[in-house]
Amino acid sequence: MPRAHREPLGPHAVALNIKAPTSTPRPPLRFEAADGGRILLRQNTRTVLLAKVEQANQGVHLTRFEGHTSPLPPIRTAHNPNWPHQYARWLEDSPNTPLHPSRWHLYARTTFPPYVWHAPDLVRTWPTAHLDWSAHGWHGIVPLRPLSPPDAPRVKAYRKRAREGTLPPVLLWWVTAFDGWLLLDGHDRAVAALEEGGTPPCVVLARVPDEEDWRRDAAEMTESHGEGNQGDLTFRPRPDTHLAHALAALPYQAAPTRSWPLPGGAAAWDQTAARAMFQFPGD
Structure with missing residues (x-):
């Protein structure tokens, strides 16, 4: 992927303008779609999520699979005043990135409405979930791996850093197809911050208009x-x-999340769902 042109927006945000000489290549982490509201999230060759939009657009049923790999490297440093800039560099170099030629906005965010992190809109179930759109949208968070228990060793270590205010931010990806975020990196850091009664510090990744x-x-x-x-x-x-x-x-402003045609279409999605023994209510 070619290097992005940077639009500096201060220490807490950056915009990336990634251009391709010809067609837009499929990134390693990408959404693929088929008829009937069928959605698949693929990372390289691995399927990490299946979803299907309800017929009346009242929500989304989804299931996730083990094997998601963070697009960020292990974070060693405790403090970086330019986390969005650092995350942007890592995402550009990652073999597991969702970045593709377009404009992207990465920005720090520390405050959310209470229902995002401290209510059922944070998906704690695994592997299946239902995202309820019936109450004017959703705006929740979908982790891409199971959340660790509060007494897990890594969570305990991160809780100390949360109390000290040195917890690196988690990485959220705004996905318009879900009307919410995917948690791409920092699952244990998120649990640690929540166990300390706080909101995890975040860097949000969103596609924005060209x-x-x-x-x-x-x-x-x-x-x-x-x-x-x-x-x-x-x-x-x-x-x-x-x-x-x-x-x-x-x-x-957030632009629609890009998706690519699913090879094999709806039949391929149905076969993957059948192998996962994944059934949607009402289908």
């Missing part, structure tokens, strides 16, 4: 704003803070 897309949206928004004032004889052009804030946010 430049031509957000510039087109900005032009349309500006034109629409101007048209709304036509015919007002008292109108005087002046700075509009709401419009300015909306325009400034456009380049970093």
Whole structure:
């Protein structure tokens, strides 16, 4: 994968603009999709997750498989003031990365609504789960390996660092198909922070619009704003803070998570699900 052009956004965020000379290659960690709301998450040649969207779009049934490999190397250092920048470098070099040619936003996040980490929207069951969209979306977290018990040795070691405030952030990937995040790295660190009564520090990875897309949206928004004032004889052009804030946010709003066609289509997905003895209610 070619090196990304960096858009520095201060010590707590960075945007990557990855360009490919021709077609977009499939990254090592990628979603593949087939008809009927069938979704598969593949890491290299290994299937790590199967999911299916309910017919009425009320949620997603999913199951996960052992074998997910973190896209980050083991984190030795206790403190790095530029964690998003460091994670970006590691993701660029990783053989297990989800990065593909596009624009990406990595940013530090330490606060979430209570239901994200401290309620059922953190999926603690393994391997199956149901993501409930019926209450205006979901916005929860799906771990890609079983969460360790609180008395696990690694969790105990991380709990001390959580109390000291030196716990490296976990890595979350925003996935629009789930309306939530996948936990890519830091499962034991997350458990440690939660056991200490806190929220895990996070670096969030999200795909954001390509430049031509957000510039087109900005032009349309500006034109629409101007048209709304036509015919007002008292109108005087002046700075509009709401419009300015909306325009400034456009380049970093989450874009749809990319997926690729599943080889073999729905039949291949069904065969994989059957081998896993995975059955969806109502199907």
